[in-house]
Structures are given as C-alpha cells and as structure tokens.
Amino acid sequence: MDLVKKKKLRIAIVGGGIGGLALAVTLKKLGVEDKITLDVYEAAAKLSQVGAGVTMWPRAWEIMKNLGMEEQLIAKLPPGQEKPAMSEQRFYLSMRKSNQREGVPIVDVVGPGGAASYHRADIQSILLDQASPTLQYHLSHRLTKYRESKDGLILEFSNGSTAVCDLLVGADGINSAVRKTLLAEGKHWTEEEIDLHARPIWTGIHCYRCLVDADLVRRESPESRCLNKLTLVSIPPNLTIGVTKSDWDGSFAVKIGYHLVVYPISQGQQINVAALVLNPEKKGTYLDGPVVQQSKREDIIRHYQGWEEDVEVLLKHIPDPSRWSIQYIKPLDSYISQSGRALLLGDAAHATTPDFASGAGLAIESAYFLGHIISKVLEKNLAPYASATTITKVYDEIRRPFCNAAAAASRTLGTMSNFTVPGSEQYIDGVEMPADKLSELGALIQGGWDWVSTSAMPDLERALGMI
Numbered sequence: 001m002d003l004v005k006k007k008k009l010r011i012a013i014v015g016g017g018i019g020g021l022a023l024a025v026t027l028k029k030l031g032v033e034d035k036i037t038l039d040v041y042e043a044a045a046k047l048s049q050v051g052a053g054v055t056m057w058p059r060a061w062e063i064m065k066n067l068g069m070e071e072q073l074i075a076k077l078p079p080g081q082e083k084p085a086m087s088e089q090r091f092y093l094s095m096r097k098s099n100q101r102e103g104v105p106i107v108d109v110v111g112p113g114g115a116a117s118y119h120r121a122d123i124q125s126i127l128l129d130q131a132s133p134t135l136q137y138h139l140s141h142r143l144t145k146y147r148e149s150k151d152g153l154i155l156e157f158s159n160g161s162t163a164v165c166d167l168l169v170g171a172d173g174i175n176s177a178v179r180k181t182l183l184a185e186g187k188h189w190t191e192e193e194i195d196l197h198a199r200p201i202w203t204g205i206h207c208y209r210c211l212v213d214a215d216l217v218r219r220e221s222p223e224s225r226c227l228n229k230l231t232l233v234s235i236p237p238n239l240t241i242g243v244t245k246s247d248w249d250g251s252f253a254v255k256i257g258y259h260l261v262v263y264p265i266s267q268g269q270q271i272n273v274a275a276l277v278l279n280p281e282k283k284g285t286y287l288d289g290p291v292v293q294q295s296k297r298e299d300i301i302r303h304y305q306g307w308e309e310d311v312e313v314l315l316k317h318i319p320d321p322s323r324w325s326i327q328y329i330k331p332l333d334s335y336i337s338q339s340g341r342a343l344l345l346g347d348a349a350h351a352t353t354p355d356f357a358s359g360a361g362l363a364i365e366s367a368y369f370l371g372h373i374i375s376k377v378l379e380k381n382l383a384p385y386a387s388a389t390t391i392t393k394v395y396d397e398i399r400r401p402f403c404n405a406a407a408a409a410s411r412t413l414g415t416m417s418n419f420t421v422p423g424s425e426q427y428i429d430g431v432e433m434p435a436d437k438l439s440e441l442g443a444l445i446q447g448g449w450d451w452v453s454t455s456a457m458p459d460l461e462r463a464l465g466m467i
Contacts, residue, residue, distance in 0.1 A: 082114065261357075327351065
C-alpha cells in the first residue's frame with residue numbers, strides 16, 4: 001500500500017499556451033516536481049502564440065508577481081506604461097464620440113491598479129524561461145479523445161500515439177478536444193451531435209488584427225495617443241462613439257457596428273490593432289467557414305473615414321490584416337469529467353468575447369489556483385486516483401462560478417459598448433445619443449470593470465481550506 005501511495009501523480013497538460021505554461025511554472029515554484037511527472041502535449045510543431053496583444057490587469061499581475069516574474073514583466077512594458085499598482089486610482093479607458101474631427105467625451109473609466117499591455121509572445125517567453133527543465137514537451141501531438149482505464153486516462157493523438165495520465169488538464173483552447181470528450185461522457189450522441197454540443201457560437205463579430213510599426217506613426221504624429229496609451233476604440237452597430245484620453249493608460253472608441261482597439265506592445269516598438277465589425281444578424285449562429293482568414297487593409301480603412309486624426313494617421317500605416325471570427329462557448333455546468341480525472345482550463349472552459357481583454361488573465365488565475373490545489377492535495381499522500389478526484393472537485397467548485405460569471409460579464413459589456421442593449425436601438429444610423437443617455441451608459445460601463453481590480457487570493461484561500 002505504501003508503494004501505491006508513493007507513486008508519482010502523472011499530470012498531462014493538453015495545450016502549450018499561456019494557461020498550460022502558467023500551470024507548469026506554478027508547480028515548479030511550489031517545489032512538487034519530485035511528486036509528479038508533468039507532460040505538455042501541443043498540437044503545433046513548435047510552441048508559438050497566435051494573436052498579438054495581451055492585457056495584464058491587477059488580478060493577473062499579482063499572480064505573476066507571486067510567481068517571481070514581475071521584474072521580467074516590467075522590463076517589457078511599453079514606454080509611458082507603469083506596472084499596475086492597487087494603491088492608486090488610474091484610468092482604464094476613456095470613451096467618447098470619435099467619428100468626427102473633435103470628439104465628445106462620454107465617460108472616463110477608472111479604478112485601482114491600471115493595466116499593462118504586451119505581445120502575447122512576450123508573456124509566453126517569460127513563462128518558458130521560468131518553466132522547469134525537466135518538463136517534457138511533446139510537439140505535433142493533437143489530442144483526438146481520451147478514455148478511461150483502470151490505470152488512468154488513455155490519451156489518443158492524431159499521429160497514432162497514446163499516453164497515460166492520472167490527471168488531465170485540458171488547456172487546448174476554444175476548440176478543445178478535451179471539452180468535446182468531456183461533454184459526451186454518459187451520452188449516446190452521434191459524432192454530429194457531439195460536434196454540435198461542443199461547437200463554439202459566433203458573436204457575429206469579425207476582428208481584423210495586425211501590428212503597426214510605431215515609428216511610422218511617430219514620424220507623422222509624434223503626440224499620437226496610440227504610441228504610449230492603451231487605446232481601446234470601439235464601435236456599435238449604427239452609432240458612432242469613440243474613446244481616447246491624452247493623459248491615460250488607454251482609450252476607447254465606438255461607431256456603428258465597429259470597434260477599434262489599439263495599444264502599444266513590444267516595449268513600444270509595435271502598435272497592436274484590432275478592428276471589430278459587428279454583423280448583428282449573425283449573432284448566436286454557428287460560423288460557416290474558417291475562423292481565421294487573410295484580409296486587405298481596405299477592409300478596415302473604409303469604416304473609419306472622417307474619424308479623429310489619431311485614428312486616421314494610424315490606419316494610414318496598417319498592413320494587410322488577418323480576419324478572426326470572434327466566438328464563445330455556452331456556459332458549462334461542470335469543468336470536470338464524470339470520473340474526476342480530467343478538467344478544463346482557460347478558453348477550453350469559458351472562451352468568451354475579448355471585451356475585458358482578460359482571457360489570458362483568467363487562464364493564469366486558474367493555472368495558479370490549480371497548481372496550489374495540486375500541491376496541497378499531494379501533502380496528503382493519497383493514491384493517484386484519490387488525488388486527482390480531490391483536486392478536480394475543489395477546482396471546479398471554486399473556479400467555475402467565477403469564470404462563468406466573468407465570461408457572461410464580458411458578453412454584457414460587449415452589448416453596452418456596441419450599443420446593442422435594449423433602449424439603444426433608436427440611436428443608430430448616425431443619430432446622436434442625448435447627453436443623459438450617454439451618461440447612463442457610461443455609468444453602466446464603469447461599474448462593469450470593478451472585478452478586474454480585485455484580488456484572487458481570498459478565493460484561493462477558500463479553495464485550500466476545502467482540502
């Protein structure tokens with residue numbers, strides 16, 4: 001019996017993105033490497049991050065600091081950005097009507113801490129630098145499904161290989177194979193039915209993404225807010241509003257069915273641009289076609305004619321973008337399998353709209369929680385199966401309610417930013433919204449951001465108290 005108890009817990013992470021790597025780093029920092037084996041299975045042939053910008057709010061920053069990575073984060077900050085500080089009230093974003101030469105202010109969103117913006121690859125490189133050299137990476141391993149056995153979970157990959165683990169962490173994104181298998185457990189679904197239940201839902205939004213050379217903008221407009229401010233520019237269906245603030249961390253703009261999100265990354269060398277176009281009639285449908293397609297710069301520029309100078313100068317220098325279809329998944333009733341041996345983390349569990357720019361942050365939080373839960377459970381020296389089921393039960397009870405609520409809040413914020421909330425329908429096709437209505441909307445948006453500046457530590461203490 002003692003031999004069984006001393007057997008190492010075999011942990012498999014499917015997905016080598018930010019969430020999976022954050023878990024690997026957390027486990028290393030907690031010093032449990034002699035009690036586990038840890039393998040990361042990645043579908044790609046090399047570890048790389050798709051996309052560009054990542055925003056680090058105070059919740060995630062606190063965790064990265066606890067993991068000893070604050071100095072590396074500070075070193076990669078763009079010029080003019082400070083590290084989040086909970087003791088200070090800072091601008092998050094400023095919203096104003098911006099489809100004209102001189103904008104009309106709507107609301108300045110403020111709160112404790114502020115935010116920091118990065119290239120996604122910067123965050124990944126920091127995590128990889130901190131990961132244990134004993135961590136086993138298995139590239140070109142795309143999971144197709146997992147199945148139960150007496151010895152553990154059997155993982156099956158598209159390359160024909162298999163692996164065995166006691167605890168499976170599905171950090172494999174919005175199209176998660178782990179989620180697909182998990183949802184089908186105990187059901188007599190056909191393959192078509194399984195695909196339908198696991199399939200993401202389209203928001204009706206196309207997001208055009210690209211990176212702009214900051215020097216090109218700087219030469220033409222040295223004082224442009226895009227160079228040193230986190231600039232969120234958003235646009236609702238048939239109403240034009242914008243966001244900008246000269247002495248802030250960010251700006252936000254809005255116009256009829258479009259959003260424009262802009263902020264400096266890569267230590268100010270590049271400007272991350274995300275231009276979102278809303279097709280309201282497609283909201284809630286399933287996407288027909290590829291998620292990512294190459295597009296033309298004209299597809300962005302034509303929507304912003306006559307906007308404020310900062311927008312005009314920026315868009316003059318954009319390259320051809322890629323077009324992403326923004327999707328989300330239905331809220332899940334459980335993040336864990338029936339046996340308790342598998343769980344979902346990050347977008348695999350709660351992929352949602354990018355309105356809070358907190359997808360990476362939520363994944364880092366969940367990874368940090370899971371790592372601490374694993375460490376605490378291992379202290380009990382249980383057999384692997386008992387360890388796995390205890391870990392997943394606590395993780396699901398703590399993280400699922402919070403992450404589902406955050407995902408729902410993001411979708412709600414999107415409807416407000418897009419002016420698709422009830423009562424806004426009349427203010428379309430260029431019709432200006434009265435000052436009192438804009439003020440009311442601004443107050444709603446301000447209140448929606450409160451959670452990003454809270455600390456995750458009380459929930460972590462509650463989780464550890466359950467073990």
